[in-house]
Amino acid sequence: MILPCLSRRSPPIWRIPSARYASSKSSDPLRILFCGTDDFSIASLRAVHDEHQQNPSLIDALHVAHRPGKLGGRGNKLLREAPIKSAAHELGLPTHVIDTFTGWTPPTAFNLIIAVSFGLFVPPRILNAAKYGGLNLHPSLLPDLHGPAPLVHTLLNQDKKTGVTVQTLHHAHFDRGTLIDQTPHPGVDIPDPDTCTPAQLSRHLAPMGAEMLVNVLRSRAFVPPLKEVGWFQSAGLKDRPIRHAPKISKEDMRVDFKTWSADRIVRTLRILGELWDDSIFEQLCNRKDDGPRRIKIHQVRVAELDQLESDIEIIPEPFWSPVHGCVAHYTPDRKVVCLESFTVEGQGRGTGNEYVLPRLKDDYKFLDL
Structure with missing residues (x-):
C-alpha cells in the first residue's frame, strides 16, 4: 500500500481511489469547518488542505476550529497552544478558537463539519446548519474502543490489531454515527507492540486515517443514502464485548x-x-x-x-x-x-x-x- 507523504516540503501524494471508493454520487463544492487539536488531526488537515488545493471543485473552502491554549508546566505558567493552530497558520487557513459551541455562530456558511481528535461535542444546531452534517475520524475499529482515549486503551489491552474508522457525527452521542469507512478486516498490526507508545501508534495510524478521510470526500460517501460498512459485529466477534476507551484519570x-x-x-x-x-x-x-x-x-x-x-x-x-x-x-x-x-x-x-x-x-x- 502506498501511504501519503506528509512532508512539509512537498505536497502529499495520494493513492488513486480504488474500486472500493467508486461512486456515482455528487455534492456541492464543500465548505469545510475542520475541528482538530493534536498531531493526529494535523495529518488529516494537511491531506484535506492538499485536496483543497488540487481539487477545488470538490473542496471550495477550508477553515480550522481549535481549542484555546491551556496553562501548564510548573506553576501553570506556560501557555500551551493546540498544535493544530500553528499548522493551520502555516497553511494559511482561517482559524476559529472554540472552547464551547454555546452561543457560537459560524462566521460563514459551512456545508460539512469534520472533527478529528477535537474533544468537543458538535451540537445539532451546528450539524443541522451544514447540508452534509459532520464526519469524524476515529483511531479504532468502531464500535470497539469508542471514547476519547482509544490509542491508550488499545495498548493497555495489549491488542495485536487496530485500525481507523470514518463515521458520521451523531446528533446526540459521541461515536454513535454511521460507519462509512473502516480499515478492512482484520485490521492492521500494531508496530512493535512490546515497546509501542500512544504517540508512536498515533504516528502509525495518522497517514492511514488521512488517506481514508480524503477518499471518503472524493467518493462522496457522506452523501445520503449512507452505507454502513462496520464489520466488527459481523466478523465472528459479535459475542465479544464492545469496549469503552474512557479518558485516563489520575x-x-x-x-x-x-x-x-x-x-x-x-x-x-x-x-x-x-x-x-x-x-x-x-x-x-x-x-x-x-x-x-x-x-x-x-x-x-x-x-x-x-x-x-x-x-x-x-x-x-x-x-x-x-x-x-x-x-x-x-x-x-x-x-x-x-x-x-x-x-x-x-x-x-x-x-x-x-x-x-x-x-x-x-x-x-x-x-x-
Whole structure:
C-alpha cells in the first residue's frame, strides 16, 4: 500500500481511489469547518488542505476550529497552544478558537463539519446548519474502543490489531454515527507492540486515517443514502464485548505494587508516561507525622531475584538496594522493580533516590539484589 507523504516540503501524494471508493454520487463544492487539536488531526488537515488545493471543485473552502491554549508546566505558567493552530497558520487557513459551541455562530456558511481528535461535542444546531452534517475520524475499529482515549486503551489491552474508522457525527452521542469507512478486516498490526507508545501508534495510524478521510470526500460517501460498512459485529466477534476507551484519570496512573505484576508496571508506565504512589515514602522513611508524601515514578527497571531471595517468601514491599543505588519494590510475581527515577512531592524532578536515602528508618535493613 502506498501511504501519503506528509512532508512539509512537498505536497502529499495520494493513492488513486480504488474500486472500493467508486461512486456515482455528487455534492456541492464543500465548505469545510475542520475541528482538530493534536498531531493526529494535523495529518488529516494537511491531506484535506492538499485536496483543497488540487481539487477545488470538490473542496471550495477550508477553515480550522481549535481549542484555546491551556496553562501548564510548573506553576501553570506556560501557555500551551493546540498544535493544530500553528499548522493551520502555516497553511494559511482561517482559524476559529472554540472552547464551547454555546452561543457560537459560524462566521460563514459551512456545508460539512469534520472533527478529528477535537474533544468537543458538535451540537445539532451546528450539524443541522451544514447540508452534509459532520464526519469524524476515529483511531479504532468502531464500535470497539469508542471514547476519547482509544490509542491508550488499545495498548493497555495489549491488542495485536487496530485500525481507523470514518463515521458520521451523531446528533446526540459521541461515536454513535454511521460507519462509512473502516480499515478492512482484520485490521492492521500494531508496530512493535512490546515497546509501542500512544504517540508512536498515533504516528502509525495518522497517514492511514488521512488517506481514508480524503477518499471518503472524493467518493462522496457522506452523501445520503449512507452505507454502513462496520464489520466488527459481523466478523465472528459479535459475542465479544464492545469496549469503552474512557479518558485516563489520575487513579488509572496509581500503581499498586501489592497486586500489579512487574510486567504490568513497566507496560503501564510506558503507555501512560508516569505513575504515582502515596505509600512508599511513608513505608521507607516512617514520616507519618508529615502525612502521606506522594511520589511520581518516571523510570523503572526490572531485576530478577537472587538465589537468597529465591529461597524465601517474598512480601511485596519497598526497600533500598545499595547495588543499584535506588529504591526498589518486590512484586507479587517474585520480581524486583527498581525505581531508577522518581520524584517526591515538593522536591526536584527525578531526585527521589537522593532525597529518600538519608531519611530511611533507623532500623532499616539494607538488602543486596
